[in-house]
Amino acid sequence: MSYWLVKSEPDVYPFEQLQKDGRTNWDGVRNYQARIHLRAMKAGDLVLYYHSNEGKAVVGIARVVREAYQDPTTDEDWSAVDIEPVKPFVAPVTLAAMRKMRPLAKMVMLKSGRLSVSPVTKGQFDALLAAGKTTL
């Protein structure tokens, strides 16, 4: 089991919308590094859901339900996965708070701000759940 973090602008597709929809296809990624991560995702992997721009916080947990397939929004070689909501964070963990958390010092998302899909270690994942006052 691996852990990941995806970013979404809440103006475009907030976590609440994922909860309403029950499942969505995570497509439109056009970044090679992010594509590598998308293709490494396995069904059942847990995904932290981060709101960029507005909010700037981890707001919930999702799960991979379909592994990488051809992105339906393009004929070019890009991948999409499907995810479903697991549960929202009781307390969203803001970017500012994350930067102060020692267990997250090496977190990829904090080091590479523009990467829309990034790996998370179990230690980082657990630390974020605790900070979010959330248990699975």
Added chain:
DNA sequence: GCCAACGTTGGC
């Protein structure tokens, strides 16, 4: 709304 950081593109 601005700007820094980063990835991509294209000319050489």
Added chain:
DNA sequence: GCCAACGTTGGC
């Protein structure tokens, strides 16, 4: 294959 120019992202 290098690097300057450009476009995009995302924090502030």
